[in-house]
């Protein structure tokens with residue numbers, strides 16, 4: 001890069017980024033819980049149009065010798081940079097969606113292209129390279145070719161090497177070491193901070209020895225110590241991705257189980273507690289007056305409050321029968337439920353452990369169901385379990401039988417507390433039924449459960 005752009009221009013850019021607080025130094029606790037002496041937030045660039053134009057131009061120069069038909073920014077910070085490159089140099093742009101639309105074409109890549117077109121990926125900061133790789137992977141799924149990516153700042157933590165393994169050459173405008181060298185020379189940071197940052201980079205390199213690009217496995221991070229955001233970014237399954245997204249945005253890892261028997265009561269309850277939950281769980285076969293109108297009201301509430309619908313049907317028959325049960329009958333679960341579940345006793349399917357006392361779902365059963373889930377990860381998003389059963393980031397562990405005060409009921413249900421489930425047993429999401437639906441002020445109580453469960457998750461990832 002240094003050969004294409006003058007040293008002075010790069011040095012001035014580094015100081016400008018520092019001045020607009022796109023680069024900060026101190027003690028920053030990252031979402032992963034790690035303390036970092038440097039923090040980058042290049043989203044601020046959009047507030048400085050001249051700088052945004054300059055950065056886009058430098059990214060374009062970094063790609064000057066390359067042949068490409070279109071550009072695609074990694075969402076979100078790099079989107080405006082890719083837009084400026086596209087407009088200034090008359091290069092068609094492609095937009096990568098984070099989530100497929102629920103209607104229409106369900107495309108993940110927007111824009112016109114021909115199969116085999118070469119696309120240049122644009123990114124603001126690269127650490128492990130997993131965000132760039134995710135975008136590349138999607139473009140390749142859509143029959144585009146990708147050989148190169150340009151980035152404003154390479155943190156030099158293994159991203160270049162990792163992307164190389166996937167056939168992508170990373171071209172960076174700036175590197176972390178150059179950045180701290182210049183800032184020290186310009187008197188913006190002292191030598192102690194410079195050394196601290198360089199040591200941090202040295203000791204926090206991502207392992208690039210794996211052959212394939214699931215960055216998270218290579219980071220050797222355990223699911224239980226990762227943020228929901230990181231896990232959403234790593235998940236390939238779109239429902240899992242969407243759920244992690246909702247959990248992160250609503251700061252909720254609470255599912256409410258609305259086991260009421262009259263549809264009007266269910267709708268009223270869901271509207272009250274909807275703002276606090278990421279999932280509403282139903283048992284439609286206990287509803288006395290089930291109609292299609294109930295489903296459409298529930299779907300409207302799911303949109304209004306942004307939650308997913310989980311029909312707790314616990315399928316357990318042969319594939320052919322389950323297909324009829326799931327897609328047909330009077331409930332037509334497949335038409336409206338985002339999530340449903342199955343026992344694994346009949347063979348491959350989804351997994352379940354029970355919270356009731358004396359349940360038989362232990363040992364080998366759990367091991368086998370985990371294997372089935374891994375073999376069908378395009379279809380499986382997680383497990384019903386009382387303790388985390390695996391550290392695969394994409395699988396969500398959901399725990400029913402939760403009450404703030406613990407205890408049990410007269411029919412064998414055993415309750416655990418939100419903290420015990422999420423912090424001690426390291427599961428992700430708590431399912432609460434009567435603890436919320438059986439009280440006089442469900443909305444306030446749902447919020448209490450939300451706060452307790454989310455605080456336990458935050459405590460866990462900051463360990």
Ligand SMILES: O=c1ccn([C@@H]2O[C@H](COP(=O)(O)O)[C@@H](O)[C@H]2O)c(=O)[nH]1
Pocket residue numbers: 257259283312353354355356384400401402413431432433434435
């Ligand atoms: O092992 C399991 C599997 C599912 N459930 C379901 O969760 C709720 C719990 O309701 P509470 O009122 O909080 O007891 C209910 O719908 C069960 O069918 C479970 O409890 N245990």
